[in-house]
Amino acid sequence: MTGRNPLPQLHLGVFFTGVGPELIWTDPRARSHTAFETFVEIAQILERGLFDAFFLGEGLRVRENRGRVHDLDVAGRPDAITQLTALAAVTERIGLVATQNTTYNYPADLARRLASLDLLSEGRAGWNVVTTDNAWTGANFRHGGWLEHERRYERAGQFVEAAKELWSSWAPDAVASDGGAPSWSRPGAVTTVERDTDLVHLRATATVPGSRQGRPVLFQAGDSDGGRELAARHADVVFSANTEYGKAVAYAADLRERLARHGRSPDSLRILPGASVVLGDTTAEAQEKARWVRGQQVNGPRSVAFLEQYWGTDLSAYDPDGPLPDIEPGEQELDPSRGTISIERRTGKQALIRKWRDLATERGLSIRELVLEVSPGHPSFVGTPSAVADEWTRYVSTRAVDGFNLLPQLLPASVTDIVDELVPALQERGVYRTAYQGTTLREHLDLPPLG
Secondary structure (H helix, E strand, O other): OOOOOOOOOOEEEEEEOOOOOOOOOOOOOOOOOOOHHHHHHHHHHHHHOOOOEEEEOOOOOOOEEOOEEOOOOOOOOOOHHHHHHHHHOOOOOOEEEEEEEOOOOOHHHHHHHHHHHHHHOOOOEEEEEEOOOOHHHHHHHOOOOOOOHHHHHHHHHHHHHHHHHHHOOEOOOOEOOOOOOOOOEOOOOEOEEEEEOOOOEEEEEOOOOOOOOOOOEEEEEOOOHHHHHHHHHHOOEEEOOOOOHHHHHHHHHHHHHHHHHOOOOHHHOEEOOEEOEEEOOOHHHHHHHHHHHHHHHOOHHHHHHHHHHHHOOOOOOOOOOOOOOOOOOOOOOOOHHHOOOOHHHOOOHHHHHHHHHHHHHHHOOOHHHHHHHHOOOOOOEEEOHHHHHHHHHHHHHOOOOOEEEEOOOOOOHHHHHHHHHHHHHHHHOOOOOOOOOOOOHHHHOOOOOOO
16 A cells, blocks of 8 residues: 655745734734844744744835825834844854835845855755835935836846856855865865846955855745746745735745746745735634734825825825715826835826725725725735634645745734644644755755755
């Protein structure tokens, strides 16, 4: 009698955004979002829950609302690589993933800093590759708007290729094994990398050897055609927005077709959609908690500030529980300074506002009720631990996803609930590890060895 093949294993990470409406900082149970002790506590809870990775967002400029600091958000986010290097000293297994921008960094410098994190953490580093096209961010670098939107992924591809070449430029036996060797590094074992493309120019020699896993694991976030192509060419893990089952299946099929076109196997990439989870002892309790979460994320002042982006003027005199503003919005298109407005929403705002007015009139919605309806951020999975575990088992068993990158709402409560209640339910179903099987992030993700 042949044994049954084991079920696919679910991979989990937590995405700590650091800013934005997702994190509820006003609740008395919330920890400081800038104190190192908070990050230590969260990372250690996740390690106890056998998570693959602790994933930090990055902000190159504090978000604004109509040209002023958006003080309804948490601000003061520390640099991700610095923060994760410190966390490497107080954790043992969990992967440490830094979001870093390819538009406003330099390949040799960023490759060096990421390689340093990977070496010091003994192979637990990852890099979430992101791009930007907005001049608002670039102004911090005296380089605003230098790259056309359509070319940001071209720059990213050339940037990643340069970084990968630098990371592989030390031979595995480059460093002398003992003090009796004639030189610290074997002659010829470290090569200089030169790149001279239209968007990346460098001549550099890597300053550190590869880590236990070879190089940082490459994550990529983005759902556009350019983002999917970048993922199919270079990523080890893709962080998508396709959480609903049907969309997840379609996304996975599209990405695996792209992998084949680039000569890569389906198993060379892990798909981890971003997801938020709200758990309760009963379905009704979970749904009530989800309503509370959403209400905290979209409170009165945030609702008004959301509409101010579109009206382009001060709306603070309007009651968030009253009707939509009775004044017409300005003609100018959306200012990207809030930092979270999608490219697609930066144009065509007049038609969008007309649609919102019709919806509000038809359903009698206040400002706050409308914003609750049309703004992003609804919890992805709401229910009892058993119900969510059943749903996730279906997702991973059909390879719609390889796991999830979770977005907590309240720290540490959100991650504690998942580790103490959901993880055991997943383990009972045989789709989640009961112990770490390796020491590196690449091993946690069960990715094939680097060629």
